[in-house]
Amino acid sequence: MKAIIFDMDGVIVDSEPLHFELERSLLEELGGKITKEEHKSFVGTSDYHMWSTFKEKFNLKPSVEEMIEMKKERFIENIYRIELVENFQEFMLTLYNEGYPMALASSNNKKAVNAIIKKFDLDRYMELFISGEEVSKGKPDPEIFLTVAEKMKIEPTACLVIEDAYNGVRAAKAAGMKCIGFQNKNSGNQDLSKADLVVENYNKLDIDILRKLFN
Template sequence: MDDSPATAVIFDLDGTLVDSEPHYYEAGRRVLAAHGVTDFGWEEHTRFVGIGTRETMETLRAEHRIAAPVEQLLAEKNRSYLELAGRSTPVFDGMRSLVERLHAAAHPLAVASGSSREAIDAVLAGSGLGALLPVRVSAEEVAHGKPEPDVFLEAARRLGRSPGDCVVVEDAPPGAEAARRAGMRCVAVPYVRGAETDEGFASAGLLFAGGQDEFDAGRAYAWITGAGAS
């Protein structure tokens, strides 16, 4: 393990670092419409925020009785998402500030996401954060997606850290629950309004109940580094 004293920080990507959920919604809507499901709306999409793309498409395929195999649906959604994300995926200002500050202080950093590795790489390349976040884990690379802890444990392994030396930054209850199962502290910044009361966030050590509007990079940095931990 790395002997550096700096806490490792593992970021979720979609809805946490970048506002990509509208792209995922539109990509999913297009795929479902192509297979005869024309009433998929934003509210239904929010059920899957924080859930891996494969698990999402498996559930939607079963619920809507889509005949096409899940691998085909995943490929179609990934193509559509990459087209949308390639145009623009905004980074949350507070998160950019936090990443830059942690990087400057030599904290080991990683991204662990339910997105495909291709999507992770494409979004980070266009965000200006790619060079600061070279360690990346996709749910494609582990046995189980969130709320199982696999992606976070694999990120810790690649960073050379024990789980207890890592902090997760998450926007969704399944991700916060995955952090708990991994034995990691968690900063929670809910993406979906009203989700702050979800029991998945109960174990978060620092919760910004108002989401990105309330997020304070300085406060998060102090908590992660111990100055604000309780």
């Protein structure tokens, strides 16, 4: 194990409930409506994929880019409501003190990622931040994780990903990386069965458990 890559929403910050609220509110304003289960299927995918799907399904008037921008602004306005996932900070500090390089690879847009980095001072501890806008293919395609490995100059097989979404786990495994599925109840009932290990809280993890995944 030479690097740890975190997803952001639902893994670092408990933001999925806010995303759900804002996205469904905006969608209904524009004339569409989906069930909670339908909405949860988009967890871990890119903004572009989700709003493209909504535009086609409901024949929405604004462009995909306009809808992404509307949601982006509302998220930034409400960022004060977001908190770190329970015990994440302690876990991150343990990795940092052990000298492990860390990165963030989020399907979210760059503006939202930067706002979270700033709010929680993540750039003090993590070396690299990649948003969904910086790759051409969203999860479950492995491009975002392979991009992180390339930029950090670390073999994909030496990387560990922590993900809370079905699409994210699929992307990590497609990249040839080890993956811990983080079962966050606020991310919906995500199928994390393809992960190498599934946990519900960071207090269930320590350095020895992570290293054993690579033995």
